[in-house]
Amino acid sequence: VNTRAPSDRPVGREQRKQRTRADLMQAALELLEQKSFSSLSLREVTREAGVVPTAFYRHFDSMDELGLALVEESFGALRGMLREARADRQDFEHVIRGSVEILVRHVHANRLHFLFLVRERFGGNPGIRHAIRSEIRLFASELATDLARFPYLNEWSTDDLQMMARLIVDTMVSTAEGLLEVPPTTPELEEEVIRQTERQLLLIALGVPAWRPR
Amino acid sequence: VNTRAPSDRPVGREQRKQRTRADLMQAALELLEQKSFSSLSLREVTREAGVVPTAFYRHFDSMDELGLALVEESFGALRGMLREARADRQDFEHVIRGSVEILVRHVHANRLHFLFLVRERFGGNPGIRHAIRSEIRLFASELATDLARFPYLNEWSTDDLQMMARLIVDTMVSTAEGLLEVPPTTPELEEEVIRQTERQLLLIALGVPAWRPR
DNA sequence: TGTACATCAGTGAACGCGCGTTCACTGATGTAC
DNA sequence: TGTACATCAGTGAACGCGCGTTCACTGATGTAC
Numbered sequence: 001v002n003t004r005a006p007s008d009r010p011v012g013r014e015q016r017k018q019r020t021r022a023d024l025m026q027a028a029l030e031l032l033e034q035k036s037f038s039s040l041s042l043r044e045v046t047r048e049a050g051v052v053p054t055a056f057y058r059h060f061d062s063m064d065e066l067g068l069a070l071v072e073e074s075f076g077a078l079r080g081m082l083r084e085a086r087a088d089r090q091d092f093e094h095v096i097r098g099s100v101e102i103l104v105r106h107v108h109a110n111r112l113h114f115l116f117l118v119r120e121r122f123g124g125n126p127g128i129r130h131a132i133r134s135e136i137r138l139f140a141s142e143l144a145t146d147l148a149r150f151p152y153l154n155e156w157s158t159d160d161l162q163m164m165a166r167l168i169v170d171t172m173v174s175t176a177e178g179l180l181e182v183p184p185t186t187p188e189l190e191e192e193v194i195r196q197t198e199r200q201l202l203l204i205a206l207g208v209p210a211w212r213p214r
Numbered sequence: 215v216n217t218r219a220p221s222d223r224p225v226g227r228e229q230r231k232q233r234t235r236a237d238l239m240q241a242a243l244e245l246l247e248q249k250s251f252s253s254l255s256l257r258e259v260t261r262e263a264g265v266v267p268t269a270f271y272r273h274f275d276s277m278d279e280l281g282l283a284l285v286e287e288s289f290g291a292l293r294g295m296l297r298e299a300r301a302d303r304q305d306f307e308h309v310i311r312g313s314v315e316i317l318v319r320h321v322h323a324n325r326l327h328f329l330f331l332v333r334e335r336f337g338g339n340p341g342i343r344h345a346i347r348s349e350i351r352l353f354a355s356e357l358a359t360d361l362a363r364f365p366y367l368n369e370w371s372t373d374d375l376q377m378m379a380r381l382i383v384d385t386m387v388s389t390a391e392g393l394l395e396v397p398p399t400t401p402e403l404e405e406e407v408i409r410q411t412e413r414q415l416l417l418i419a420l421g422v423p424a425w426r427p428r
Numbered sequence: 429t430g431t432a433c434a435t436c437a438g439t440g441a442a443c444g445c446g447c448g449t450t451c452a453c454t455g456a457t458g459t460a461c
Numbered sequence: 462t463g464t465a466c467a468t469c470a471g472t473g474a475a476c477g478c479g480c481g482t483t484c485a486c487t488g489a490t491g492t493a494c
Contacts, residue, residue, distance in 0.1 A: 038249060058436085196376075207422075208420075437487105
């Protein structure tokens with residue numbers, strides 16, 4: 001009974017429970033690298049976590065609840081990235097390179113979480129889908145605010161700033177998708193994805209002085 | 215035996231077989247509006263198509279094969295759209311509005327096919343995923359060729375044209391996603407999606423004269 | 429510190445269900461003469 | 462045109478399997494005195 005991983009330290013009951021919960025989420029996240037959430041079964045998750053199927057119910061009412069917990073956990077990684085990006089107040093010339101670098105670093109550090117978000121953004125579960133989409137929309141709104149500190153953009157309407165922020169976010173999301181798709185063994189392909197994103201953002205930025213604010 | 219839809223005309227055996235095959239694909243497509251392909255069962259499809267489960271094997275070896283047939287069918291809709299867009303050789307001022315209009319019309323006319331492509335682009339099945347992604351990449355390459363007929367762009371390198379074509383395609387894909395996400399009952403929300411896309415494409419176009427070709 | 433009892437995370441057996449796939453079949457359609 | 466046989470799209474029963482969920486349980490951890 002309760003003979004979990006051999007390295008089990010003699011800790012309290014609550015701590016051990018939290019560790020099992022984390023094991024279940026990690027097991028699910030690793031299985032989701034190969035399949036989609038809607039085709040992932042409760043028994044697969046418990047098997048991977050090294051626990052009996054019924055133990056699952058001590059932690060989650062259903063798989064859907066575990067899915068939403070994974071969304072929240074992944075948002076943690078996402079928000080960490082945004083916090084760093086917003087704190088990194090570069091000037092115009094370096095902001096593109098800096099932002100892309102931050103994205104690449106966080107995608108590497110949280111590969112499975114980003115993969116989960118990208119896959120489930122249009123996946124089967126509506127609850128998960130909406131949570132992810134509203135988080136991305138929130139992110140775009142924050143970016144719109146931040147954009148206003150740059151030359152020209154400080155004169156733009158909120159509407160125009162939103163439009164540009166969403167274009168940038170969509171581009172960054174595509175870049176994240178590209179990074180996750182590239183085999184980890186081919187750094188030159190990844191370098192190409194990065195270089196292309198930087199040029200795309202530059203092209204967008206070059207349109208700014210010619211934009212007629214409304 | 216073989217008492218299919220009441221409107222069955224007394225046609226040949228081969229025609230009737232093709233109709234059942236089409237029924238299976240249509241049934242799958244409609245079920246995919248609510249769930250993902252990887253969680254769709256063979257029995258659900260045959261039930262929806264009004265056919266016994268074993269009849270499925272007269273048409274497809276497996277669900278994966280049906281999935282790839284759906285990808286091909288959806289590409290038909292996609293290619294029809296591209297053909298129209300490439301034939302519609304507007305000048306600079308009208309090309310944006312015209313292209314977006316064509317996208318909107320085709321997304322409406324082939325809603326379920328576009329929904330399928332968007333959902334499965336990152337879905338569980340690798341075969342389906344790769345087929346969709348390589349088709350989109352092909353599309354971007356064709357667009358890169360077409361871009362060269364515009365002022366300034368005729369002097370750009372292939373590499374730069376690819377970069378811009380992918381930015382445009384990614385934006386159009388995001389727009390298609392937005393159109394599919396908008397409830398059909400709110401035309402003003404859809405209008406907003408369209409208007410925003412047109413402005414995003416304009417912003418990109420305004421960057422072109424300032425781009426330093428390499 | 430020691431003892432008696434309560435809590436509760438994880439166990440293991442059992443269930444009914446929908447699944448993919450097999451197999452022998454049926455009877456309408458197609459073909460040869 | 463009529464007859465005898467072949468083809469084969471769709472049928473229906475049956476199978477073994479993994480699933481989600483229930484239930485009573487165990488025994489280590491926690492608490493009260």
